[in-house]
Amino acid sequence: MTTAGIAWVVAGLIVLKWAAQEALDWLNRRHVTKHKDAVPKAFEGVIDETTYRKSTEYTLAKSRFEQIESGWSVLILLILLFSGVLPWAFSTFRGHFGGSAWAGAAFLFLVGIALSITGLPLEWYHQFRLEERFGFNTTTQKTWWGDRLKGLLLGLVLGYPLLVLVLKLVEWTGAHWWLWAWGAMMAFQLIMAVLAPVLILPLFNKFTPLPEGSLRERLLKLAERTRFKAGSIQVMDGSKRSRHSNAFFTGFGRFRKIVLFDTLINQLAEVELEAVLAHEIGHFKKKHIPKMLAAAAVGSLIGFYVLSVLARQQWFYEAFGFRTGGPWSPDRYIAIALLLFGLLAGTVTFWLSPITHWWSRRYEYQADRFARDVMSEAAPLVGALRKLNEKNLSNLTPHPIYSGFYYSHPTLLEREEALLADGPIAGA
Numbered sequence: 044m045t046t047a048g049i050a051w052v053v054a055g056l057i058v059l060k061w062a063a064q065e066a067l068d069w070l071n072r073r074h075v076t077k078h079k080d081a082v083p084k085a086f087e088g089v090i091d092e093t094t095y096r097k098s099t100e101y102t103l104a105k106s107r108f109e110q111i112e113s114g115w116s117v118l119i120l121l122i123l124l125f126s127g128v129l130p131w132a133f134s135t136f137r138g139h140f141g142g143s144a145w146a147g148a149a150f151l152f153l154v155g156i157a158l159s160i161t162g163l164p165l166e167w168y169h170q171f172r173l174e175e176r177f178g179f180n181t182t183t184q185k186t187w188w189g190d191r192l193k194g195l196l197l198g199l200v201l202g203y204p205l206l207v208l209v210l211k212l213v214e215w216t217g218a219h220w221w222l223w224a225w226g227a228m229m230a231f232q233l234i235m236a237v238l239a240p241v242l243i244l245p246l247f248n249k250f251t252p253l254p255e256g257s258l259r260e261r262l263l264k265l266a267e268r269t270r271f272k273a274g275s276i277q278v279m280d281g282s283k284r285s286r287h288s289n290a291f292f293t294g295f296g297r298f299r300k301i302v303l304f305d306t307l308i309n310q311l312a313e314v315e316l317e318a319v320l321a322h323e324i325g326h327f328k329k330k331h332i333p334k335m336l337a338a339a340a341v342g343s344l345i346g347f348y349v350l351s352v353l354a355r356q357q358w359f360y361e362a363f364g365f366r367t368g369g370p371w372s373p374d375r376y377i378a379i380a381l382l383l384f385g386l387l388a389g390t391v392t393f394w395l396s397p398i399t400h401w402w403s404r405r406y407e408y409q410a411d412r413f414a415r416d417v418m419s420e421a422a423p424l425v426g427a428l429r430k431l432n433e434k435n436l437s438n439l440t441p442h443p444i445y446s447g448f449y450y451s452h453p454t455l456l457e458r459e460e461a462l463l464a465d466g467p468i469a470g471a
């Protein structure tokens with residue numbers, strides 16, 4: 044195939060992904076609109092008419108926003124890949140700063156910044172118009188811009204050296220560089236998993252120990268009952284940014300912390316908070332986190348291998364307008380290979396998302412079942428899930444193909460049915 048042919052195939056794949064996103068959104072909007080006039084039978088008496096109507100409006104507004112967002116990002120991607128701007132920027136940059144790993148990483152970093160600037164207006168609109176309209180936004184302008192600035196500085200301090208290291212590894216280790224680069228990436232992620240809770244999360248949020256009292260006692264008893272070792276239970280000021288709520292763990296071993304959003308504590312009764320924590324402990328007990336991490340590690344190993352193969356092909360660069368004339372040496376272009384791969388990976392991984400989400404939903408069912416068994420009844424978790432759906436205005440009637448493609452969690456109805464139906468309660 045000619046390089047022009049390859050360029051057309053890549054452009055076709057990008058447009059195909061975009062068309063699939065549009066079709067899924069369209070299906071979902073039609074489904075939600077069809078059901079919007081009456082509370083679905085399964086939720087009669089559970090959710091009131093006003094809240095239900097608001098949840099459908101929120102879903103539709105988000106969907107229209109996503110439509111604009113995906114169109115915009117496809118446009119930017121096509122311009123970046125096919126207008127000739129990247130080859131021009133690269134040769135200009137190289138003319139000034141040379142071809143060292145430091146310069147290559149700086150180029151990648153600058154392209155990353157330029158790309159994120161193109162996304163800023165939509166991100167801003169999402170937070171201060173869409174989320175605001177439905178009463179979720181609590182972020183101030185100062186916090187929002189501060190977050191972006193902190194993100195940029197973290198990228199500079201952590202991301203830039205990592206990029207330099209990857210490019211250096213290409214120089215140092217030759218043909219098997221992709222194995223080394225993958226190893227470096229894995230090591231980086233492990234270090235971050237240990238350091239992030241201590242060094243990074245506190246840059247964005249305040250963490251305070253859950254005060255003494257009945258809730259704390261209840262949660263500690265649950266941890267003891269399930270033999271879950273936790274260093275502490277912390278409350279995070281999630282309300283600083285949004286009224287959406289969540290709970291999670293951070294850290295390893297005796298540094299492990301249970302983190303509850305203040306918004307979650309305000310929304311749920313104590314027994315429901317216990318059920319939510321039991322669900323999270325379920326993820327831990329069933330080893331979902333290491334399994335997911337292992338799968339992600341295998342995925343990135345494959346990614347690095349594919350990248351190393353593409354990086355050796357002259358046509359890979361020429362298809363996007365890079366003139367690689369003279370004696371062919373892939374090492375000169377490795378930064379560009381990383382960039383092109385980074386820009387294009389989503390076009391391929393998009394089609395894998397139904398599989399990863401299906402897998403994730405299986406884990407959610409398992410964690411739900413664990414929580415139900417530990418609590419000896421389904422009611423507290425069902426109560427918590429209903430409230431969380433209501434408070435977050437979650438879509439109760441997604442199109443099955445849409446939720447199958449995108450949802451990392453089963454819908455409320457699916458979770459309730461599974462909790463009430465399958466299997467006897469262990470130990471009850």
Ligand SMILES: [Zn+2]
Pocket residue numbers: 322323326407410
């Ligand atoms: Zn879960």
